[in-house]
Amino acid sequence: xxxxxxxxxxxxxxxxxxxxxxxxxxxxxxxxxxxxxxxxxxxxxxxxxxxxxxxxxxxxxxxxxxxxxxxxxxxxxxxxxxxxxxxxxxxxxxxxxxxxxxxxxxxxxxxxxxxx
Amino acid sequence: xxxxxxxxxxxxxxxxxxxxxxxxxxxxxxxxxxxxxxxxxxxxxxxxxxxxxxxxxxxxxxxxxxxxxxxxxxxxxxxxxxxxxxxxxxxxxxxxxxxxxxxxxxxxxxxxxxxxxxxxxxxxxxxxxxxxxxxxxxxxxxxxxxxxxxxxxxxxxxxxxxxxxxxxxxxxxxxxxxxxxxxxxxxxxxxxxxxxxxxxxxxxxxxxxxxxxxxxxxxxxxxxxxxxxxxxxxxxxxxxxxxxxxxxxxxxxxxxxxxxxxxxxxxxxxxxxxxxxxxxxxxxxxxxxxxxxxxxxxxxxxxxxxxxxxxxxxxxxxxxxxxxxxxxxxxxxxxxxxxxxxxxxxxxxxxxxxxxxxxxxxxxxxxxxxxxxxxxxxxxxxxxxxxxxxxxxxxxxxxxxxxxxxxxxxxxxxxxxxxxxxxxxxxxxxxxxxxxxxxxxxxxxxxxxxxxxxxxxxxxxxxxxxxxxxxxxxxxxxxxxxxxxxxxxxxxxxxxxxxxxxxxxxxxxxxxxxxxxxxxxxxxxxxxxxxxxxxxxxxxxxxxxxxxxxxxxxxxxxxxxxxxxxxxxxxxxxxxxxxxxxxxxxxxxxxxxxxxxxxxxxxxxxxxxxxxxxxxxxxxxxxxxxxxxxxxxxxxxxxxxxxxxxxxxxxxxxxxxxxxxxxxxxxxxxxxxxxxxxxxxxxxxxxxxxxxxxxxxxxxxxxxxxxxxxxxxxxxxxxxxxxxxxxxxxxxxxxxxxxxxxxxxxxxxxxxxxxxxxxxxxxxxxxx
Numbered sequence: 001x002x003x004x005x006x007x008x009x010x011x012x013x014x015x016x017x018x019x020x021x022x023x024x025x026x027x028x029x030x031x032x033x034x035x036x037x038x039x040x041x042x043x044x045x046x047x048x049x050x051x052x053x054x055x056x057x058x059x060x061x062x063x064x065x066x067x068x069x070x071x072x073x074x075x076x077x078x079x080x081x082x083x084x085x086x087x088x089x090x091x092x093x094x095x096x097x098x099x100x101x102x103x104x105x106x107x108x109x110x111x112x113x114x115x116x
Numbered sequence: 117x118x119x120x121x122x123x124x125x126x127x128x129x130x131x132x133x134x135x136x137x138x139x140x141x142x143x144x145x146x147x148x149x150x151x152x153x154x155x156x157x158x159x160x161x162x163x164x165x166x167x168x169x170x171x172x173x174x175x176x177x178x179x180x181x182x183x184x185x186x187x188x189x190x191x192x193x194x195x196x197x198x199x200x201x202x203x204x205x206x207x208x209x210x211x212x213x214x215x216x217x218x219x220x221x222x223x224x225x226x227x228x229x230x231x232x233x234x235x236x237x238x239x240x241x242x243x244x245x246x247x248x249x250x251x252x253x254x255x256x257x258x259x260x261x262x263x264x265x266x267x268x269x270x271x272x273x274x275x276x277x278x279x280x281x282x283x284x285x286x287x288x289x290x291x292x293x294x295x296x297x298x299x300x301x302x303x304x305x306x307x308x309x310x311x312x313x314x315x316x317x318x319x320x321x322x323x324x325x326x327x328x329x330x331x332x333x334x335x336x337x338x339x340x341x342x343x344x345x346x347x348x349x350x351x352x353x354x355x356x357x358x359x360x361x362x363x364x365x366x367x368x369x370x371x372x373x374x375x376x377x378x379x380x381x382x383x384x385x386x387x388x389x390x391x392x393x394x395x396x397x398x399x400x401x402x403x404x405x406x407x408x409x410x411x412x413x414x415x416x417x418x419x420x421x422x423x424x425x426x427x428x429x430x431x432x433x434x435x436x437x438x439x440x441x442x443x444x445x446x447x448x449x450x451x452x453x454x455x456x457x458x459x460x461x462x463x464x465x466x467x468x469x470x471x472x473x474x475x476x477x478x479x480x481x482x483x484x485x486x487x488x489x490x491x492x493x494x495x496x497x498x499x500x501x502x503x504x505x506x507x508x509x510x511x512x513x514x515x516x517x518x519x520x521x522x523x524x525x526x527x528x529x530x531x532x533x534x535x536x537x538x539x540x541x542x543x544x545x546x547x548x549x550x551x552x553x554x555x556x557x558x559x560x561x562x563x564x565x566x567x568x569x570x571x572x573x574x575x576x577x578x579x580x581x582x583x584x585x586x587x588x589x590x591x592x593x594x595x596x597x598x599x600x601x602x603x604x605x606x607x608x609x610x611x612x613x614x615x616x617x618x619x620x621x622x623x624x625x626x627x628x629x630x631x632x633x634x635x636x637x638x639x640x641x642x643x644x645x646x647x648x649x650x651x652x653x654x655x656x657x658x659x660x661x662x663x664x665x666x667x668x669x670x671x672x673x674x675x676x677x678x679x680x681x682x683x684x685x686x687x688x689x690x691x692x693x694x695x696x697x698x699x700x701x702x703x704x705x706x707x708x709x710x711x712x713x714x715x716x717x718x719x720x721x722x723x724x725x726x727x728x729x730x731x732x733x734x735x736x737x738x739x740x741x742x743x744x745x746x747x748x749x750x751x752x753x754x755x756x757x758x759x760x761x762x763x764x765x766x767x768x769x770x771x772x773x774x775x776x777x778x779x780x781x782x783x784x785x786x787x788x789x790x791x792x793x794x795x796x797x798x799x800x801x802x803x804x805x806x807x808x809x810x811x812x813x814x815x816x817x818x819x820x821x822x823x824x825x826x827x828x829x830x831x832x833x834x835x836x837x838x839x840x841x842x843x844x845x846x847x848x849x850x851x852x853x854x855x856x857x858x859x860x861x862x863x864x865x866x867x868x869x870x871x872x873x874x875x876x877x878x879x880x881x882x883x884x
Binding site for chain 1: 682686714715719720723731733734742743749753759768779787788803805809812829833838845850855858872
């Protein structure tokens, strides 16, 4: 199953890269979401997969028990939340930007300040 | 001594705060300060005779061998006297010359500081300290040459001089550091004491060449000579100072200063004389075909610098003696002649030699001054220059290896110099009187006072050379040769080989001069010939090179900094993928522990759903379908998390996905529709790039599963979760207990994002 999920990770990266290479800013944002999902999954996968046993301790502590690794989960959880912050802010920024300029083409943003 | 430099610095700054009544007379004041310094050094002469040196040592950064050392000995004494003495005359002259110019404050600031920097240079006993003063003179001369910066030629000349001298300065610094690393010191005295170690070292030749590049750029030696004629764009007092006592003499000084440490080797006695002799010939050859007074003088300066460098390179007792004497001679006549040129410019309004003539009747005093100075330049008796020329001939014969060449070229160059000198004075004062717009007169003693003092000194020392010989020249030569040497100078040496050589030169020089004035067309043809032979000008080569370089970098920047966002990303992604693929290739194959299976089938099915949703999302034509497909991906991933025991993660993912989709849906109506912006070829290319990157990431993911560098830290958390934090859900405990501070940071980030979003959505902005 790891192989399949690894392929999924690769697919999500490919999809994300394809989207951030678009000129449309909305597609660019979708690309960021895809990349962020792909990265989360990559970190999650890299710890190894253990099906069906979440890291919940029972009353009788036995560290011999095979848990799924809690640390990457904690890391990814943080990353997911931060990703939410970034994406929501980017969408709001895009909304405002479009309202002001009416532009959705990244190529229209080519000139820098001193070139105008 | 350091105090004197401090006085220079403070007085130069004080120029800007002078009260108005002093302000008008500030050149006089500055001249007097120079005169004071001159008297100080003059009174010091008796104390430094022979090899005695007076030093002041101030610790600066002793850890890296960087100290302030000030050395006053025979050599620095000559230079210091010339800098301060001629400096004061130049300031008195400027008082008259610069009247009516605006921006005199910065002008005097630069000029005075320039003199101070030059003084600091010749008094330096530490080479790093010397380098700082060296660069200071380069920068200040740039500002001085650029004084009339409205003129493009001035800007161009200033830039050339700055570029070349600073380039040389950097080369000099590298040379100093290279050789300094052998003896662990930058102190000149230490270098001299360890001269044998230095010369035996592997660093000697590269270090010497680097230092020589510095010297040759500063002292305008071939092939770096071309900046000097451009430097005459500066106001004439500056040229007068720059050419006679300062700037270009810095290189000569450094050569003389380092000659006991680095001199006497095969490289020294061949590279330096060769550069010197070529420069000497170029200078005198081009001097004769110039038509402006200042260009003529500038090329004769190049000639003189060539002679000086040649003499120091020959490196015998006699040649050093000749060099020191010629240094003084040249400073005297060159300062005089530039001042005269400036005066003629002011009085007549032109410096074109073809528009001048017959000024004798208007300017008799100036004529006498010029005549005496020119006699010194031509090396004719009874001036000091005559002595110099005789000595130089004697020295040239001693030049090892290339004596014949040096002597032959020396005679040729002197013949030209005599002709130029006579031509100079003939064209201005004799010859056909030209119609002048205003009648020139001798009014304003400020103009001819300085030149008069200098020629009188030149004549006096010519008649009584032993006064100069037994004091200044003797101690300077003793310093350089490191032995006590008695110098006896006489005007008349009797009938010997050198005398006949000299006579021969004079006759040829006069013959050439008469030829030139009898046949006007000859000179014109000569000029035309020069123009056709020397079409290739070094100044133009320099300009073209610079321009080409700037164009090249501009094109290159445009190619790299094109401003297209997606190409930047494309570059980064491609580069990264190629790098990782390369690394995979180099590292070689690795065993894959996991085998491919479709079990459990519902997860396989889920992955198939995610992939198809992803594909749909990418190629969707409308926004809403794309975003809904995005939601499918997000929820699908949360199910994967759920299956593999990450319950908190799964819950979070679901919440986040919901918020993002809700957010999109909220602003969807305000977002643009998908437009078709890229061509199919672009899309195809991007798909390829995306697949390359995706495949490499799959590879990394597979590789990452099996890598455990260290025991997972997770064990600590699992073991202590219950004991220390009293929580059963380990993920939860990590987030809110063990790593609570990180979570706190995360909360802050989210708050900031929320704050930003609410501001963005609230603010009202009309379309612009």
